[in-house]
Amino acid sequence: MSVFAASPSWLRVGIHAVRTATTVSALTLLVGYGAMSSVATPPPADPARRIDMSSGPLDAMMRENRCSFTGFDRDVIPSTAIIRTPDGATELVSFDRGWSVFLGEAAGDLVAVCLGPSRAG
Structure with missing residues (x-):
């Protein structure tokens, strides 16, 4: 038991x-x-620090062309982009060229996408 x-x-x-x-x-x-x-x-990288450009010229280019580091809503189509070329130059280019850089089809780094200059006077 x-x-x-x-x-x-x-x-x-x-x-x-x-x-x-x-x-x-x-x-x-x-x-x-x-x-x-x-x-x-990986930790998110601050695009402004990654491009090694003084903030003055980049900020002015971003403001003049209504640019965003993170993009826009899906229904908004950017007209231009800012890229950094392999030699370190920062250029305002067509959105198509910026997209090619983003996809790795063209050399460089995509920095921002832009709506273009404001049409309001």
Whole structure:
């Protein structure tokens, strides 16, 4: 009769051990996935710092051409772009050329997309 009396306590210990192991495993996976996602995602780079140009000329070009580092709504189509050429020059170019740079079909780095000069007088 002692075997039957001991079974429920061993059963409880077994169930508790399985539940604890499952919880620890789930938490370990959660922390591991979080660590992998933070390691796999590079920190965002500030485009203004990345182009190594004094902010005055770039800011003026951005204002005059209504540019954005991050883009516009899907229904807004930019007309020009600012790129940085491989030799370090910053140029205002057509949107098509800027898109080619973005896709890697042309050399350089896309800095911003622009709507063009304001038509309001």
